[in-house]
Amino acid sequence: MKGKATIKSFDGCLEFSVEFLDTVTSKLIQKHLPLESTVNLWGDEIYFDTTIEVEPDDLTKNVSVGDLAYWPQGRCLCIFFGPTPASTASQPVPASEVALIGKVTVSKEKLRAIRIGSKISLRCD
Secondary structure (H helix, E strand, O other): OOOEEEEEEOOOOOEEEEEEOOOHHHHHHHOOOOEEEEEEEOOOEEEEEOOOOOOOOOEEOOOOOOEEEEEOOOOEEEEEOOOOOOOOOOOOOOOOOEEEEEEEEOOHHHHHOOOOOOEEEEEEO
C-alpha cells in the first residue's frame, strides 16, 4: 500500500485512516486531495461526491468490508462496511463496477453512526 489519508466528519464524531493502494487510479485520486463532501448512504456503504473524473482501467464488482473505492459512474468515493441493497449475502456489492483504491481502518459500528448529510473531509497525512 502507498499513501495515507484521514477522513474526518466536521462535527468531530468520526475520524479514521485510509491506506491507499499502489494503483494508477489511487494515485490519480490522491492528486486531487484534500477534498470536502457530504455523506450519502446506500445500505452499509458510505459514498460521497468528489467531482473527480478519471477513467480507471481496473474496475470490479468484487469488494470487501473495509474497501475504499472510486465509483466512476457517480464520480464518488465509496466505503464498504457491510451489505448493500445489491447484496444477496453479508458481503457488500457495489451498484456498478468500482476501482479499488484503498482500505479504511475503522469499525463497522463507527461507520454506522455517520448520518446522511454529514460533512466530511479527506486529507493526506
